[in-house]
Every structure is written in C-alpha cells, then in structure tokens.
C-alpha cells in the first residue's frame with residue numbers, strides 16, 4: 001500500500017512509496033483504512049528533529065477512517081466502523097488514568113520503539129505510534145474511537161488532534177472566565193481552536209497574534225476581536241489592558257522566545273497557558289523573583305488537558321450545534337501525492353489546516 005515516508009530526520013520532503021506494509025496486526029489490534037488526515041505542526045516538528053522520533057518514519061497522527069479488520073479480543077469495533085485515531089490512548093488502569101488524567105497515560109508510548117510499517121528495505125516507524133500519511137495503519141484498538149455517522153472523516157481527523165488540543169486549552173486547562181481578556185500567540189489550526197474556545201467561554205477581548213496576514217484575517221472570522229502582528233503585541237497590551245497585561249495568554253508556537261513574550265504579556269496573577277509542543281533543549285528563563293512576586297500561573301496543556309474521549313464528544317456536540325466552525329479550518333485539500341505541497345503550505349503559514357484525502 002501507499003504511504004509517505006521521511007527517510008531521515010532533517011529532510012524537508014517526504015517520498016510517497018507504494019511498497020509499504022502496515023505491520024503488527026494481532027490480538028488487541030485493529031487495521032484501519034485511513035480516509036482523511038490533517039497535517040499538524042507536530043508532524044513538521046518530528047521531521048525537523050524538534051520532537052524526538054526514530055526514522056525512517058511515516059508522519060501523520062491526526063486521522064480518521066474505517067476499520068478493515070479487528071484482532072482477537074477486540075469487542076467494541078467491527079469491520080466497516082468509522083473511527084478517528086487517538087494518538088494518546090488511555091489504558092484505564094494506571095495511576096494517571098485512575099486519577100482521571102487520561103492524557104497523562106504513558107501506556108501508548110510503550111510501543112514507541114516498535115516499527116509500525118515495513119518496506120522491502122527495512123522497518124519504518126509511525127509518528128506518535130500512528131503514521132496516518134498512509135492508506136492503512138495498524139494500531140491498538142484503544143486508538144480507534146468510533147464516530148457518529150454525521151461526522152465526516154475530514155472533521156473527525158481534526159478532532160483527533162488540533163481541535164481537541166486548542167478547544168481543550170481554553171475550556172479545560174484555562175477555563176477562561178466570561179468577560180476576560182485573552183491573547184493567543186500563534187494562529188494556525190490549534191490557535192484558531194483556542195480562539196473559538198475563548199469565544200465560547202465569553203471572553204470580552206480575544207487578540208490573535210500571528211506574523212502571517214492571512215492567518216490574522218482568518219482569526220477575526222473565527223471570533224478574535226483584534227488581530228495583530230507579533231511586533232504590535234506590546235502596543236495592543238497597552239491599549240487593551242492599560243499596560244497591565246491580559247488575563248490569559250496562550251502560547252501556541254512551542255518556543256521559549258514566544259513563551260517568554262507570553263509570560264510578559266500576562267497580567268500579574270493572570271494565566272499563561274502553554275499549548276505549543278517544543279524541543280527538549282529549548283529552555284524558558286524565568287527569574288525566581290518574578291515567578292514569586294508576580295504570581296502568574298503557568299499552565300501547560302497537553303492534548304487539551306482533559307479527558308480525551310469526553311473532549312472528542314464535546315467537540316462533536318459543539319460542531320453539530322454550529323457553535324464552532326471546524327469545516328472552516330480546512331483551507332486546503334490535497335491527495336497523498338500532494339503531501340509535499342501541503343508541507344510547504346504549513347511552512348509558509350498559508351494554510352490553517354491542509355486535509356490530505358487518502
């Protein structure tokens with residue numbers, strides 16, 4: 001079958017090959033025919049080495065499709081079921097799961113060193129244990145979450161990562177207060193989902209911050225009250241908050257430099273929410289006086305910071321009721337053979353989300 005492979009970390013282009021086989025099928029596993037997958041910024045971060053990932057590998061972790069086959073012991077799924085892929089499945093029995101913090105379950109990472117695919121030339125890994133830039137994937141049954149009939153594959157794919165991450169940061173982690181002031185730094189698919197979450201919670205001011213003009217324009221359509229370039233943020237802080245800083249600032253880039261700006265843009269006693277996925281060697285510097293004296297809360301948000309399955313259901317309910325616009329996040333569509341075009345659209349910031357139809 002066909003899949004897009006990155007041969008080594010640091011290369012810019014994927015090669016679409018038709019000699020790839022999804023491996024590992026057996027008890028407790030399912031085989032999925034992928035129908036739609038979104039290109040998430042984390043895929044680029046794995047390709048360029050910011051996020052740890054063995055190579056060669058098939059990127060992609062935000063996907064949806066149909067069950068083709070189920071292994072022994074899998075009772076909640078059958079061939080033909082429509083599912084979205086969860087790249088962070090919860091085991092249900094570890095201390096994190098028992099506490100209700102299912103996104104902190106590490107069970108899904110236990111297979112991280114196991115190849116997901118094979119080619120005549122050797123083993124190929126899947127990003128985050130999935131690898132959805134492929135016609136087929138084999139994953140643990142817990143990674144396949146059934147979706148209702150009315151949810152199209154492209155929408156379901158987005159809920160599998162970007163939408164859940166962004167909405168959850170505003171709804172679960174920050175629990176934005178009505179009437180508050182919010183700034184969102186980084187307005188791709190995840191940042192726009194934060195904007196929509198802040199709007200749902202009744203934030204008074206939502207300032208979208210992004211260097212790309214088309215993204216700023218989009219953010220206004222999704223509920224931002226203003227949109228500014230990064231160099232205009234200090235001025236916006238002055239005008240909107242009288243210089244005090246915003247009640248909530250969301251860092252959706254994953255870099256220490258933007259996190260530092262976000263910290264300085266948060267008011268004393270306000271909340272900085274860290275959503276972006278950054279590198280192991282990129283250190284955020286804070287001094288002990290400011291940390292203590294300014295009492296700013298720093299809240300990291302992993303995969304939306306809530307119960308993942310509940311967050312999916314909530315996103316579907318909000319989408320069905322027309323309270324969030326998910327279709328509008330998909331600004332570009334390409335077939336799998338157009339994957340390098342999709343990567344370019346992500347790098348230049350022209351796309352919020354590119355949907356790869358497989």
Ligand SMILES: [Zn+2]
Pocket residue numbers: 090091092093094095096097105106107
């Ligand atoms: Zn667990």
Ligand SMILES: [Zn+2]
Pocket residue numbers: 040041042043061062161162
């Ligand atoms: Zn993602």
